[in-house]
Amino acid sequence: MRLIGHFIGGREVKGTSGRTADVFEPMTGTVQAKVDLATKAELRAAVENAKAAQPEWGATNPQRRVRVLMKFLELVARDNDALAELLAREHGKTLPDAKGDILRGVEVVEFALGIPQLMKGEYTEGAGPGIDIYSMRQPLGVVAGITPFNFPAMIPMWKFAPAIACGNAFILKPSERDPGVPMRLAELMLEAGLPPGILNVVNGDKEAVDAILDDPDIRAVGFVGSSPIAQYIYERAAATGKRAQCFGGAKNHAIIMPDADMDQTVDALVGAGYGAAGERCMAVSVAVPVGKTTADRLMEKLIPRVENLKIGPSIDPTADFGPLVTKEALNRVRNYVEIGIKEGAKLAVDGRGFKMQGYENGFYMGGCLFDNVTKDMRIYKEEIFGPVLSVVRAHDYDEALRLPSEHDYGNGVAIFTRDGDAARDFAARVNVGMVGINVPIPVPVAYYTFGGWKRSGFGDLNQYGPDSVRFYTKTKTVTSRWPSGVKEGAEFSIPTMK
Known part of the structure; x- marks a missing residue:
């Protein structure tokens, strides 16, 4: 029987908890695999790998970062049929629907290729006497995504592609019901040239989720699932100072x-x-x-x-x-x-x-x-x-x-x-x-944004599109003046542009 571990530091590693979950083949009702369920220590190992790898990745220029995503798109196209069959066998959706699942994820990866443009800051020359002001967008560091069973390809790509393009390292906790495709996507990102540790996959249940929410080095978390869990994650993430975008149920x-x-x-x-x-x-x-x-x-x-x-x-x-x-x-x-x-x-x-x-x-x-x-x-x-x-x-x-x-x-x-x-x-x-x-499923294209209201969404920013760049980066604003020609002497009133 196939055993599925975790993807940490650029390789699959076996779980150490001794706990596993069954992965069914829904069309036959049989167990086709077992997936390891992570402990807090295993989650922490993934965070340590991500934390060590992120500074160099964040310092890599954005254009080079998205070249990895370009290569990833080639590899997904190469393996599309195999990915769709794996997805269909673990989830139960039909092969054409599985290919649609992959394609809608690919569209967000394609959007992420343009993130260097969206990460550009602003610049004002002469905002005051001899003063220039400019802003820059910088990655948060280590971020995480908790994704549902119903779109095991699309939603992981919605989460990790913009985050990684912005210079972050990413911890993915997919559904334990169909973890095969998320694990394979991580392998393809490594094959595409992503440094080990930038994308880690930790399989697990509530123990892994709570470890993500409590870990001090994870700066943001995105979630898609039911509304009660979305609210739980949003509130617990906020209590520990994390950014959170959590999407719940629908009618x-x-x-x-x-x-x-x-x-x-x-x-x-x-x-x-x-x-x-x-x-x-x-x-x-x-x-x-x-x-x-x-x-x-x-x-x-x-x-x-x-x-x-x-x-x-x-x-x-x-x-x-x-x-x-x-x-x-x-x-x-x-x-x-x-x-x-x-x-x-x-x-x-x-x-x-x-x-x-x-x-x-x-x-x-x-x-x-x-x-x-x-x-x-x-x-x-x-x-x-x-x-x-x-x-x-x-x-x-x-x-x-x-x-x-x-x-x-x-x-x-x-x-x-x-x-x-x-x-x-x-x-x-x-x-x-x-x-x-006259459109029954109004999922916006990748360069807009996806998000519901009321109990369907918790948080201020939506998924993908320009909101994803705002979510996965922090803005730093610099006010500069050079000494030449500046009158000396202390000034005790609040600075103004007089």
Whole structure:
């Protein structure tokens, strides 16, 4: 059986804790590997390696730093098929979806190639008599990222690429459910020319997370996961003086106006609601048709599409989606379906009985579709993270606007309409961080930024884009004056530009 350790100081090292976690192959339900779970001492060893390597890397000019990322992109392209298969076998998502996971991470690496431009400071000549002022951006030192199971390639690259391009050393704590791809990415960064110690991967559970949060040499931490853990990490990081950007759960709504192209809308809902078995923080999990006629038309078209979704093993390139990541995840989603029934929602499509022939022990579930869901139900208020779509019928536009605006989560939202005025009003007024107009999954391109509001995001700065440079650097401002021609003598009032 494959044993996965840690990647510290440029090589894989075996764990010393004696604790391991099972890494499943979701499509078969079998254990395919075991991953070591780090102790505080092992985390500290990674920090020491990073701390020793960072000064020289931070002093390397930015252009040379991003050349390593250029080579890394070549290596990811070379190994793309193997990375996608490894990802699919550990996570459960289909091969095309796995390649999309890698590509969206690659796009942020591509953005990071331009970071030398964004790290330029400012300069003012003659700010005062004989005084020049300039600023510079400098790396923080050692920083860390705690990343989730659902995007084991994309989110690690979102985190470490900008951080390393800015001159930091990075400690990555990926999900213990699918650690294979993050370990492989670290190996590729080393092959690309990254000095040992600049990117370390420490596998672990809460013990490793708490060690990161308490370590005095880690200056910043980024997290993606559930909202309760995001809040915990944000508060504990802040208590120890760290910068933190923590992104949590979601309940993404899709508003369907009466004038929407219904065929296009149904295509969007099916793909965004059930892709990756719903295990996406940007998955559409709530559809909000406006008016009874719109709702009836939507359900008429949506029910047969959900009933005919093709569920298959991860290696089947024609499958719409594959299994969930673990049996615990599967049972959790099934439990939410039971809750919805008990709360009085109408289960229009029930996918709980789905079995994959030849893969009977896999963690499969068919698509589920609820109608007549109300905002007081748990299946509306809580994140299910599975192939379950809830339809909440709104009487009018104002009610539809209030639903996502008043929800605890504020990650993403979409509106489907042909009316430009309605779309413009919705985008301006909705209390959500990312908005799609006839776009179901409004994940911004890499040179903008990604981040939700309310309980979907904790911290002042978002992921990737210009915000990542602000997060991973500190600004130093220098005020200079040279003695020639300066009148001597002490001045006891506060300096001014007189």
